[in-house]
Amino acid sequence: MKLLMIEDNKSVSEMMSMFFRKEKWDVEYAYDGLEAIDIFKKDPESWDMITLDLNLPGMDGLQVNAELRKISPTVPIIILTARDSESDQVLGLEMGADDYIVKPFSPITLIARIKALHRRAEMPPLGKNGIVAEESNDGYDVVTSHFKLNSKTREAYLSGKPINDLTPKEFDLLKTLAQKPRQVFSRDQLLQLVWDYEYYGDERTVDAHIKKLRQKIEKAGPQVIQTVWGVGYKFDDSGVSDK
Incomplete structure (x- = not known):
């Protein structure tokens, strides 16, 4: 894995190295x-x-996050912050970060989060019961009436x-959501399924990502995340028109 660590505290960088x-x-x-x-x-x-x-010198980390997202909409980003307010955490997620960790943090926790995020970004298509799915003839492993997805x-x-421009x-x-159309997922279920570890009930993480996801879906067509x-939330494209 090739990783860029943006951190002004050299003692933190040296510890993590x-x-x-x-x-x-x-x-x-x-x-x-x-x-x-x-x-x-x-x-x-x-x-x-x-x-x-x-907390970076010269340019605030949230500004840096925004600039990085302009360059690459998809590279996984984990925010490390001593700011533990809800507004900063949610704003970071809404601006395109994939995860955040509040300082002080355990190095082992950061390593685990990095591995989990990388694993989710690189994992092959999954079918029912967690079995690797064979691709359909056109290469899409999730297909509904109006939607298709290639993992x-x-x-x-x-x-x-x-x-x-979907982030990981x-x-x-x-x-x-799309793998099981019209099935309702609670926020806790989505935290466990998508983030691959417990978030201890931090449902704001799901809501922030749903908000950004909806904005990107609406650029392509009608809203299918309800x-x-x-x-919680469900995927339903039954009301989408082909016209």
Whole structure:
């Protein structure tokens, strides 16, 4: 894995470097936002993961996150922040981050989160009961009346129009819902299925990602992610017209 760690606290970087070396990951460090953007934009496709501190000199971490998303809509981003307010955490997720960890954090926890996010981004298509699915003739492993999704190419289409710029977590969330049309998923279920670990009831994470996902779906066609009040969310494209 090739990882970019954007962190102005060198002691944190040095501590994490020991754990990264143990994993045999290729890691580069940036100590301010402008430096990080310059490093990343040289070869955006080469990076597998970014960890991003919010309290950076020169440019705020949320601004850095926004600039990184302009360069690459899909690279996985984990925010590291000492800001534990709900507004900062939700804003980071709404701006395209895939996960966040509040400082101080355990290095083992960060390693586990990175692995989980990378595993979800790289995993092959899954069919029923968690078995790797064989692709259909046209290459799409999730197909409904008006929607199709290819896990290998990370592409999704609604009525033939692409749903563009999905982050890894948004793609996984859409896939999870679309695999079982009209089934209602609670927020806790989605946390376990999509994030691959417990979030201890932090339902704001799901809501923030649903909001961004809906915005991107609406650019392609009618809204197919529906809220079931008091329960959670479901995918339903039965009301989509072919016209």
